[in-house]
Amino acid sequence: MRTITLSDGVTTLPVLGQGTWQMGFRWYRRRREVAALRLGLDLGLTCIDTAESYADGGAERVVAEAIAGERDRAFVVTKVNGDGATRARVAEACEASLRRLRIDAIDLYLLHWRGEVPLAETVEAFEKLRAEGKIKRWGTSNFDLADLQELGPGACAINQILYHPEARGIEFDLLPWSEQRGLPTMAYSPLGQAGSLLRHPTMIAIAKAREVTPAQVALAWGLRRPGVMSIPKASRPEHVRANVAALDFQLTNADLAQIDAALPPPRDKQKLVIW
Numbered sequence: 001m002r003t004i005t006l007s008d009g010v011t012t013l014p015v016l017g018q019g020t021w022q023m024g025f026r027w028y029r030r031r032r033e034v035a036a037l038r039l040g041l042d043l044g045l046t047c048i049d050t051a052e053s054y055a056d057g058g059a060e061r062v063v064a065e066a067i068a069g070e071r072d073r074a075f076v077v078t079k080v081n082g083d084g085a086t087r088a089r090v091a092e093a094c095e096a097s098l099r100r101l102r103i104d105a106i107d108l109y110l111l112h113w114r115g116e117v118p119l120a121e122t123v124e125a126f127e128k129l130r131a132e133g134k135i136k137r138w139g140t141s142n143f144d145l146a147d148l149q150e151l152g153p154g155a156c157a158i159n160q161i162l163y164h165p166e167a168r169g170i171e172f173d174l175l176p177w178s179e180q181r182g183l184p185t186m187a188y189s190p191l192g193q194a195g196s197l198l199r200h201p202t203m204i205a206i207a208k209a210r211e212v213t214p215a216q217v218a219l220a221w222g223l224r225r226p227g228v229m230s231i232p233k234a235s236r237p238e239h240v241r242a243n244v245a246a247l248d249f250q251l252t253n254a255d256l257a258q259i260d261a262a263l264p265p266p267r268d269k270q271k272l273v274i275w
Helices: 027-042 054-067 087-101 119-131 145-151 174-180 193-199 201-210 214-222 237-248 253-262
Strands: 003-005 012-014 047-049 075-080 108-111 138-141 156-162 185-188 228-230
Touching: 027 047, 027 054, 027 237, 047 054, 054 075, 054 087, 075 087, 087 119, 108 119, 108 156, 119 138, 119 145, 138 145, 145 156, 145 174, 193 201, 193 214, 201 214, 201 253, 214 228, 214 237, 214 253
Parallel strands: 047 075, 075 108, 108 138, 138 156, 156 185, 185 228
Antiparallel strands: 003 012
């Protein structure tokens, strides 16, 4: 399993993790979702990403079932909502997430998006949680370059952002800046919004020529850069196995040129796309 290193220079994570957005909404899907996450753990996808806002905490409860008895193998990431991320609200949200996840400490706690509360206050709340042992490290989500520059150097472990061939604006400035400073990127929705890349003609053509799936093409594209990991959601065993198989597939220069022609890289600064 290939890995990335967090900004502390010590902690490593597999380049492929597991997302849980849209999990936890339906009770009759719970068993299948838990089984998929457990299979992912067995196959080395030890980083599981969730958030308090996913299914109003339902996704965190799914994660709790999936990691029951497997806590030592799972690296748990969850997020606090950006709106109203005050000292009191962050502390309260963390306690609620810990209860839903049924764990003693969160491995990585992210600010889900930039809100109106001053960053300094939210960071102070994160550091207090870390000092108390309730979180082990913290990071950001949906932060653009100016946000990270305002945050300044420090203990931010990772920045989670939307990144896939149809949303590659971060390649102009944010991604190079992060790579130069050893701040890794966690890419969400690597298969496009609502799996749009699975239906894209270019992805389909490359997949057919290389005898893989469009999803594997999209994942290989996102993982081609060092310092980038992806967290696709998979709620079926066959999708989990297919995602893992993508780690053994690499795009050729011709493949990459074909993607660039259809979905070109940015030529100037673009507004950060969220969701």
